[in-house]
Amino acid sequence: MSTINFEDGASANTGGVAADRLRSIIERVERLEEERKALSGDIKDIFAEAKSAGFDVKVIRQIIRLRRQEPAEVEEQETLMDIYRRALRM
Template identity: 45%
Template sequence: MEITDTINVVPEELKSYIERIEKLELEKKEMQDHVRDVYAEAADKGFDPKIMKEVIKLRKMENDDREEQEMLLDTYQRALGMKDHCE
């Protein structure tokens, strides 16, 4: 009795989906490695990857949102004494 009769799994069909996903995951991993290499290259030139990541996050935001976030962050830090009021 073939497996397929019990739960109707068509092996070729499952295999094709699995292999398509595995291929895409591999390409995605290569892309991720490539991103890591670019950060490493930038770091060699003296740039700070952690700050670059923060800037990339900020670049995804609308200018107004970004400015409001920065102003709030500044206000909260002053309220908590992390910054002098007159700075």
């Protein structure tokens, strides 16, 4: 099944692929990638602000990572860290 794509926006199928649907999906992904790029810039600006205010950005990133985890998982990691530090006499 093959249909020609028309420039007037008429729906067309080529090899069973709906061109309008495919175009819509691609354009949505492209818009979201642009939004992600803008958000990444905003996040970078916030970290720069934190650094200029005297905060340690590396530690802030660690805290953000910990906040994404389940409390039980964080507790387990902290317990293991303590055990390993004591084993190494740190």
